[in-house]
Amino acid sequence: MSPRRTALREAHGCVLAANVRATVAVPGFDNSAMDGYAARAAEVAAASEANPVTLPVSGEIMAGPVRPEPLVAGTVARIMTGAPLPVGADTIVQLEWTDGGTETVRINRAPxxxxxxxxxxxxxxxxxxxxxAGTVLGAAQIGLLAAVNVARPAVHPRPRVAVLSTGNELVEAGTPLGPGQIVDSNSHAIAAAAHEAGAVVRRVAGVSDDPEAFAEVFEELLKNTDVIVTTGGISVGDRDVVKQVLSKSSDVRFERIAMQPGKPQGFGVVDGVPVFTLPGNPVSALVSFELFVRPALRRMRGLPPRVTPLATQVPWQDGSAGLDPSSGAVTVVVGETLLSQSGKRTFPRVRLERDAAGELVATSAGG
Incomplete structure (x- = not known):
């Protein structure tokens, strides 16, 4: 996606498209890091609890757009945190080392x-x-850009993703189920995965199996979406509406991939919008998202298309994830023989547990 300059409030989660160099200094001026008194170190060098030094207070310097008067020799100036340092001062006596006086101050320690x-x-x-360039803008990075007075950084915008589920049998979560109905979990899962991948997500649920109804919704989404992801409706059934409608376009190909789960897949670019058609089985849909959609979204965001291992989503009772955050990968010991089906690449679901030595061990979780 082409970079654009974006306001800071909209840049969070985006990837920086160009290096940012400071045009201002931080801090912009010499200032106090403590509430206390600006002083000359030589004039308070003898101060101690037993022999405090008492000096007149020549004024008060507050934080703000002020230019303080030079510090008069033999005096101190009361100063607040962040306030500019007056010319002549070369140390700050913190408030706790004094009696807090406003006309004269007794200094009990020598800074x-x-x-x-x-x-x-x-x-x-x-x-x-x-x-x-390439930095993902989190809270700290947004604050840093503001600190160096950058209001509109050049970023790769977050892709707008529409997640579309089809099926007359689907109902929204929380709805009482009638005969033959199932809860639409796919659109929630894929929308959440797209959000985790940095996209701005729109979930369009419960689209009818009627070809005309599907085509109408699909055409409308093409107008203001960067990526469309569908789930279901791409197998060989008479009611597989996604395949039925989109196969009329030479821009979308439907294939049977040598992988399990997730054999049926479709992909194409329609009116400049990438379209991923994922299987309807919930596990197949999530595996397919990780292998095909997430890398594409990373590339669109300006990041390397690295595939994140599925196991990185596993939480642990002790609060740790057992992950290497620098790689996004988790290293495990395979606790039993896991084989791919002949002619296919299999992505098995496994259960991860820690053995007596604290290592993660993977065993099959079943079908």
Whole structure:
């Protein structure tokens, strides 16, 4: 997807499309890191509990758009956290080391030169690389962009994904079930997976098996969607409406893939919109999403199309996930023989448990 400049409030979760270098310093000026008194270190060097130093307070410096007067020799200035340092001051006496006076102040400890002073540019200097292209913008990164005065970073926008489930037998979760009806779980699962993959998701549930009704909904989605994902309706039945309607377009191909689960698949680009047609079986649909849709969404977001292992979604009773966060992978010991069917690549469901040594062991969870 083509990069565009986006307001910070809309950039969260997007991937940065270009390097960002600072054009301003952070901090932008020398300032106090503590509430206390701006002072000259040499003038308070002898201060101690036994022999405090008392000096007049020449004024008060608040945080804000102020330019403080230079510090008069032999005095201190009361100063607040974040307030600009006056010329002449080279240390901050924190409030706790004083009696808190406003006209004169008794200083009970001697600060070293430079204590509690944040120098201009000590965090970020103009020209520094702040964030590299390819960075996913989370809360910390959004705050950093704001700190260097970037209001509209160039990002790869989050793809808009429509998740479409079909079937006259489907009803929404929470609905009493009638004869032959089942709850639509696929659209919820695939929509959640797309959201986890960084997409802006629209879920369109319960589309009729009527070809005209499906075609009408599909055509409308093409107008304002970057990706369409369907579940079900792509096998060999007379009522497999997705295949029935989309096979009329030479842009969508339906194949039987040498994998299990997830053998029936379809893909094409219609009016510039990628269309993934996934099987209707819930496990097949999720496996297919991980193998085919998630890598495509990552690529559209400006990320490498790495496939995330399905096992990374497993929680543990002890609160840990047993994962390597840098790779998104989990290493396990296979506790029994797991074989693919002849001529197919099989993605088995497994149960993960820790053995006595603390290693993760995978055993078949069944069909």
């Amino acid at each position: 070293r030169r430079g204590l509690h002073i944040r120098r201009a540019g000590e965090d970020i200097a103009p020209g520094n690389l702040v964030l590299a």
